[in-house]
Amino acid sequence: MAAMTWRPARCWCPSLLQVFRFQVAQVHLGRPTMRASQQDFENAMNQVKLLKKDPGNQVKLKLYALYKQATDGPCNMPKPGVFDLVNKAKWEAWNALGSLPKETARQNYVDLVSSLSPSSEASSQGKHEADEKVQGSKDIVVTSEDGITKIVLNRPTKKNAITFQMYQDIILALKNASTDSSAITAFTGTGDYYCSGNDLTNFTSASGGKEEAASRGAVVLREFVNSFIDFPKPLVAVVNGPAVGISVTLLGLFDAVYASDKATFHTPFSHLGQSPEACSSYTFPKIMGSAKATEMLLFGKKLTAREAWAQGLVTEVFPESTFENEVWTRLKAYAKLPPNSMRISKELIRKNEKEKLHAINAEECTTLQARWLSEECINALMNFMSRKAKL
Numbered sequence: 001m002a003a004m005t006w007r008p009a010r011c012w013c014p015s016l017l018q019v020f021r022f023q024v025a026q027v028h029l030g031r032p033t034m035r036a037s038q039q040d041f042e043n044a045m046n047q048v049k050l051l052k053k054d055p056g057n058q059v060k061l062k063l064y065a066l067y068k069q070a071t072d073g074p075c076n077m078p079k080p081g082v083f084d085l086v087n088k089a090k091w092e093a094w095n096a097l098g099s100l101p102k103e104t105a106r107q108n109y110v111d112l113v114s115s116l117s118p119s120s121e122a123s124s125q126g127k128h129e130a131d132e133k134v135q136g137s138k139d140i141v142v143t144s145e146d147g148i149t150k151i152v153l154n155r156p157t158k159k160n161a162i163t164f165q166m167y168q169d170i171i172l173a174l175k176n177a178s179t180d181s182s183a184i185t186a187f188t189g190t191g192d193y194y195c196s197g198n199d200l201t202n203f204t205s206a207s208g209g210k211e212e213a214a215s216r217g218a219v220v221l222r223e224f225v226n227s228f229i230d231f232p233k234p235l236v237a238v239v240n241g242p243a244v245g246i247s248v249t250l251l252g253l254f255d256a257v258y259a260s261d262k263a264t265f266h267t268p269f270s271h272l273g274q275s276p277e278a279c280s281s282y283t284f285p286k287i288m289g290s291a292k293a294t295e296m297l298l299f300g301k302k303l304t305a306r307e308a309w310a311q312g313l314v315t316e317v318f319p320e321s322t323f324e325n326e327v328w329t330r331l332k333a334y335a336k337l338p339p340n341s342m343r344i345s346k347e348l349i350r351k352n353e354k355e356k357l358h359a360i361n362a363e364e365c366t367t368l369q370a371r372w373l374s375e376e377c378i379n380a381l382m383n384f385m386s387r388k389a390k391l
């Protein structure tokens with residue numbers, strides 16, 4: 001009988017589903033047929049292999065844990081080392097099930113797989129395609145009217161977390177906006193969040209080793225931030241809800257920041273074992289003083305919209321009920337002003353800092369590249385990924 005083996009991850013972030021499918025296939029072939037519910041269980045295992053859409057890391061960790069609990073009972077393996085990221089996340093997901101009976105784990109596994117089954121997947125896929133047809137949407141939607149180019153973070157199911165692709169989409173959107181007919185460019189988010197910052201699975205789902213992922217991240221980040229430093233037109237943030245991480249640090253490079261009173265501003269870099277980016281190590285002390293900047297960038301103090309306004313990070317706060325209407329009405333009026341005059345005035349304000357900002361961006365990216373490889377950061381990312389498996 002093929003034993004369920006505990007395979008060291010070949011590289012630090014293989015796709016959990018690939019590893020999971022390989023291991024299930026090995027064990028499945030070797031298992032003797034058992035009771036009817038076991039048959040449902042094995043059918044469910046086959047269904048997992050037929051999934052067209054990757055169900056996401058959280059679901060894969062849950063499937064893995066339930067599979068192990070149903071076949072081997074409570075977690076009986078030694079905890080993997082801190083750098084064995086994938087197996088550590090799997091071990092934690094399995095261990096979190098405690099003494100859940102095998103039969104219950106088996107039933108939960110079958111239930112979870114049936115919720116992912118092709119029929120329910122097809123209906124959600126159909127809905128998603130229908131959405132794409134209606135909105136023509138990707139994760140970044142760009143529209144241009146009334147003299148305003150609007151760049152919308154459109155990934156509400158993930159709190160508008162920014163994927164590597166979205167970074168590239170935004171770079172291109174800013175490049176196009178810098179030469180289009182609009183006078184002003186504005187950023188905002190779809191759904192209840194403005195943006196929850198960098199997608200924390202960017203590194204765990206990247207192909208290649210962790211060094212390669214960190215190096216790629218630093219290159220993407222540097223180009224991304226440079227596109228904000230060099231943007232020639234008035235750049236306005238319309239912060240419709242909570243903002244986290246890079247979506248907050250970038251605000252120091254915007255020309256105006258309008259926030260709903262339900263917005264919050266959080267930069268949990270120390271919690272994540274990371275360090276400041278988007279030139280915030282320079283712009284935040286300049287905007288709010290080093291002590292307030294330290295509270296945000298080192299201690300991760302989350303600010304309300306009013307606190308962010310008091311510290312100079314937010315230009316004006318609006319009641320949630322009138323926020324969208326007031327802000328867009330105002331920006332439409334501003335967009336009627338002579339565009340060349342606004343562009344030239346912005347250049348006068350920003351030109352003396354540009355070179356300095358580019359150098360600061362380069363240094364922050366180099367620092368972050370090292371931080372992403374640190375034990376503190378790796379642990380924090382794995383904790384984030386496996387946090388729901390513990391529920």
Ligand SMILES: CCCCC/C=C/C(=O)SCCNC(=O)CCNC(=O)[C@H](O)C(C)(C)COP(=O)(O)OP(=O)(O)OC[C@H]1O[C@@H](n2cnc3c(N)ncnc32)[C@H](O)[C@@H]1OP(=O)(O)O
Pocket residue numbers: 056058157158159161162196197198199200201202217218220221244245246247268269272274277388
């Ligand atoms: C290469 C360039 C690097 C640039 C360097 C930038 C650094 C940063 O931006 S650091 C900051 C990174 N962001 C975070 O640490 C926030 C992480 N997210 C959270 O803490 C929470 O999700 C929340 C407080 C933002 C919202 O909590 P809650 O209301 O409980 O909602 P959920 O946690 O259930 O989130 C819903 C859904 O969205 C996924 N998600 C949210 N934020 C992120 C994220 N940053 N990365 C990846 N995924 C995120 C979350 O996992 C949930 O997904 P499902 O479980 O699949 O529903």
